[in-house]
Amino acid sequence: MRNIWGFLIQTLEVSLLAILLLILKHLLKDKLSPRWQYGIWSILILSILLPAGLFGTYLIPLLDVFIEAVKTICESHLHSSYTQAYVAVINTSVFPYFTSFPSSITDVLFVIYAAGILSGMIKYLKDYLSLKKLLHKAEPVNERVKKQIGDVAHRYQLSPCKAVVVEGLSSVFVFGIFKPVLVLPQEEIDDKILLHELLHVRYKDSLQNVIWSILKCLHWCNPFLHYVFHTISNDLEALCDQRVLEHIQGEERRDYGRILLAMTNEKYPHAFATTSISNGAGQIKKRIEAITRFKKYPKGMGLVSVCIGILLLPLVLGSGSSVTMIEANTSDFGQQLSLASTRLMTMPNVAGAIDYYTKGLLTNNDAYIMAVMPSSLQSEYLSVLDDLPEVSISYPNEALYRVLNLKETADHVIEGFLVFTNNSNDFITSTYVPIKLTKEIGWKVQQNGKVEQYELDRSAPFSQIRNIHWDAPAYGTYHMELENGETDISVHRTYIVQNETDYFNMGFYSTKPNANAIFERSYQTMKIKYTYTGDDFDYYRIESAMVDKADKDVVRYPTCPQNPCTSIGSDGSIRAYAIDENWDRTIEMYHTSDVHESSSEIEMGLPDIFDYRVRINWETVEEVILDLKEDHYE
Amino acid sequence: MNEYPKAVSRIAVSYLILFFSFKLGTFECIPHWIAYWMIYNTLETIAVYEKSVMLLRSLTVLLIGYELISWLLSAFGVMIDQSFLTIFFLALSLYLHYQLLTNLADIAQRHQCSQAKRIRQLRDARTLFSTISVLPISWNMTGMIIFIAIGLIISIWLMRTLYTYSYDEKLLVRKQAQIARAMESS
Numbered sequence: 128m129r130n131i132w133g134f135l136i137q138t139l140e141v142s143l144l145a146i147l148l149l150i151l152k153h154l155l156k157d158k159l160s161p162r163w164q165y166g167i168w169s170i171l172i173l174s175i176l177l178p179a180g181l182f183g184t185y186l187i188p189l190l191d192v193f194i195e196a197v198k199t200i201c202e203s204h205l206h207s208s209y210t211q212a213y214v215a216v217i218n219t220s221v222f223p224y225f226t227s228f229p230s231s232i233t234d235v236l237f238v239i240y241a242a243g244i245l246s247g248m249i250k251y252l253k254d255y256l257s258l259k260k261l262l263h264k265a266e267p268v269n270e271r272v273k274k275q276i277g278d279v280a281h282r283y284q285l286s287p288c289k290a291v292v293v294e295g296l297s298s299v300f301v302f303g304i305f306k307p308v309l310v311l312p313q314e315e316i317d318d319k320i321l322l323h324e325l326l327h328v329r330y331k332d333s334l335q336n337v338i339w340s341i342l343k344c345l346h347w348c349n350p351f352l353h354y355v356f357h358t359i360s361n362d363l364e365a366l367c368d369q370r371v372l373e374h375i376q377g378e379e380r381r382d383y384g385r386i387l388l389a390m391t392n393e394k395y396p397h398a399f400a401t402t403s404i405s406n407g408a409g410q411i412k413k414r415i416e417a418i419t420r421f422k423k424y425p426k427g428m429g430l431v432s433v434c435i436g437i438l439l440l441p442l443v444l445g446s447g448s449s450v451t452m453i454e455a456n457t458s459d460f461g462q463q464l465s466l467a468s469t470r471l472m473t474m475p476n477v478a479g480a481i482d483y484y485t486k487g488l489l490t491n492n493d494a495y496i497m498a499v500m501p502s503s504l505q506s507e508y509l510s511v512l513d514d515l516p517e518v519s520i521s522y523p524n525e526a527l528y529r530v531l532n533l534k535e536t537a538d539h540v541i542e543g544f545l546v547f548t549n550n551s552n553d554f555i556t557s558t559y560v561p562i563k564l565t566k567e568i569g570w571k572v573q574q575n576g577k578v579e580q581y582e583l584d585r586s587a588p589f590s591q592i593r594n595i596h597w598d599a600p601a602y603g604t605y606h607m608e609l610e611n612g613e614t615d616i617s618v619h620r621t622y623i624v625q626n627e628t629d630y631f632n633m634g635f636y637s638t639k640p641n642a643n644a645i646f647e648r649s650y651q652t653m654k655i656k657y658t659y660t661g662d663d664f665d666y667y668r669i670e671s672a673m674v675d676k677a678d679k680d681v682v683r684y685p686t687c688p689q690n691p692c693t694s695i696g697s698d699g700s701i702r703a704y705a706i707d708e709n710w711d712r713t714i715e716m717y718h719t720s721d722v723h724e725s726s727s728e729i730e731m732g733l734p735d736i737f738d739y740r741v742r743i744n745w746e747t748v749e750e751v752i753l754d755l756k757e758d759h760y761e
Numbered sequence: 762m763n764e765y766p767k768a769v770s771r772i773a774v775s776y777l778i779l780f781f782s783f784k785l786g787t788f789e790c791i792p793h794w795i796a797y798w799m800i801y802n803t804l805e806t807i808a809v810y811e812k813s814v815m816l817l818r819s820l821t822v823l824l825i826g827y828e829l830i831s832w833l834l835s836a837f838g839v840m841i842d843q844s845f846l847t848i849f850f851l852a853l854s855l856y857l858h859y860q861l862l863t864n865l866a867d868i869a870q871r872h873q874c875s876q877a878k879r880i881r882q883l884r885d886a887r888t889l890f891s892t893i894s895v896l897p898i899s900w901n902m903t904g905m906i907i908f909i910a911i912g913l914i915i916s917i918w919l920m921r922t923l924y925t926y927s928y929d930e931k932l933l934v935r936k937q938a939q940i941a942r943a944m945e946s947s
Binding site (some may be wrong): 147151154158186187430431434435437438442473 | 817819820821847848849851852855856859862882885888889895896
């Protein structure tokens with residue numbers, strides 16, 4: 128937890144869960160046993176110890192957005208060290224830690240909060256040590272009391288423990304965690320009181336109190352949670368009462384009630400690492416009411432208690448839906464809420480992030496762009512939004528837009544291009560927008576260079592292989608010096624993002640972004656230009672083939688059975704010429720391969736390894752294995 | 762006339778309603794709040810034999826309210842994504858059904874009806890099934906079919922058991938009436 132806003136989110140989530148548990152306990156208070164009433168608080172422990180939003184969801188998502196908006200409004204005028212105004216607060220720990228000295232009021236508040244935790248712990252430790260010192264000097268109990276404790280322990284099959292007597296003490300309590308000590312007043316003590324305390328020892332209730340005290344320190348400034356922890360402590364006592372009542376019979380139960388009644392006017396000790404039979408007049412009254420409706424809860428209630436506990440677990444893990452975008456309204460705070468909601472959105476997939484960015488460009492929707500804006504650009508978001516390129520499409524033949532040449536250039540950094548295509552009678556014009564994706568909590572997208580436009584002449588032969596502009600930046604270009612020539616290969620990889628069809632809009636693609644979009648297919652297109660530098664012949668019969676070598680032990684090259692022939696095969700392209708000596712000694716061919724399986728990753732199984740062969744006059748002049756990944760050939 | 766056997770039959774029907782769903786678009790034809798309303802109307806009758814069942818009144822009212830509001834909203838196509846509320850009411854309904862069936866089983870046992878043990882067993886099976894059905898398990902097709910089949914078997918078996926129990930209670934009532942008449946005439 129790095130700042131006060133992280134604490135605010137955490138304590139509000141815990142408080143909300145506590146409210147739900149209190150309501151549930153109230154509804155079921157006379158229906159489920161004190162064991163369940165106390166046991167259900169274990170869900171609160173999980174909630175306190177797990178960072179809020181750990182799984183990307185909160186109990187109430189809008190609460191998180193609200194706090195994010197308030198944080199931005201406050202922090203945009205401060206220069207905090209622990210908080211960035213435009214970076215969403217994500218708790219990775221429930222314990223506070225500091226990265227530098229405080230430099231704003233919110234930083235100081237966070238330091239005060241952390242100091243409060245520390246001083247709470249120190250106070251508990253000090254109280255513990257003082258009490259320990261005091262009890263160390265106390266007199267051990269006399270033989271009669273020792274025998275009484277032993278008899279009670281033996282009768283109810285419990286372990287006896289060390290006991291001391293303290294003058295002036297009003298009530299019995301147990302002190303200590305690992306070596307508990309029973310602390311008694313000088314007066315005679317009823318067996319049932321001893322039973323109560325020995326049951327505390329048996330079930331290590333002092334240790335449980337210590338745990339609750341430590342958890343209370345983490346939320347020392349939340350008064351509502353103080354009330355909750357007080358309720359937990361009372362539930363622990365009620366559970367101990369239940370255990371006592373299960374051990375005693377008939378009239379003894381009424382006696383036990385009378386004993387509690389007699390304690391209503393007594394002060395009660397309430398110290399760290401202690402448990403006491405007396406916990407205040409108000410609680411004594413409730414405990415007596417519980418005794419009057421005591422019953423041994425039927426067998427099998429454990430099953431429904433566990434099942435209810437399992438059902439409630441998602442509340443801890445944050446079962447609320449993940450943040451959805453809030454549309455901005457005209458008010459300033461409404462704007463901030465909308466921006467906060469965009470900052471809190473996370474794009475789990477590269478394709479989803481690209482879809483948001485692209486549809487933001489297409490529809491001029493700033494919120495879509497903001498949803499994927501890197502945190503480093505958030506503080507200057509207005510100038511980023513002003514500088515966005517204007518794009519339009521009129522040729523969505525295979526997709527609303529295409530994504531080209533995605534390549535991981537560094538750890539969690541991907542670069543590529545968005546391509547928007549427009550069609551006229553003579554040309555196909557494509558606008559290339561360079562983009563960079565970076566992984567923060569989710570994927571973020573930004574423009575990564577100048578926008579360029581490229582044209583394809585619709586009338587030029589073989590220029591429209593999959594609408595690729597060969598003069599546009601490629602996925603990779605390779606130059607190879609071979610035995611009898613040299614070859615230049617340009618590789619382009621195209622990804623098509625999943626997009627629904629908007630049937631209400633004449634069957635066009637939907638312009639609503641999908642955060643969970645994936646790449647529904649991809650294809651790779653290669654242009655191979657070979658220049659022959661070998662022997663001269665009077666006549667050239669040329670064959671050239673590029674075959675995907677993936678998963679192939681034997682590569683079969685398509686052949687050209689007769690002269691002249693020109694063909695492009697489906698598995699490896701071949702272009703065959705029958706030409707006289709006026710051949711310009713170059714061969715240009717194209718190869719394309721498709722992957723039709725959808726994927727959320729950019730590695731879609733496009734082939735990397737190829738066999739390339741050139742035959743002239745039935746003689747193989749070149750045969751190489753090209754590995755695009757290694758940029759290597761042999 | 763003792764209304765208890767009729768009350769048990771109504772509870773059997775309510776479990777049928779709770780398991781099945783007949784929707785026309787977004788409109789649920791036999792909504793769950795009707796089932797809870799039927800249960801609510803039987804509580805006083807059951808309380809003649811088991812007073813503690815009246816503790817379930819407040820829970821039943823809450824569940825009627827929740828199911829009614831959800832039904833009306835979904836009928837108008839309004840979906841509210843507040844899963845913590847759903848979980849909360851699921852927990853309440855889990856307890857309600859468990860306790861109700863426990864009460865019925867206790868009464869059956871006191872009346873020496875043979876269905877007492879079966880009701881408890883089906884109570885436990887239903888509780889487990891309801892808990893597992895909300896866990897985020899990604900079922901394959903076969904698993905889902907088997908799971909739904911198990912749920913169907915549990916629901917139908919429970920209904921059948923409650924119906925036969927209600928019949929046995931009816932016979933018991935008749936027998937008691939005959940004995941009472943015979944004693945009067947003697």
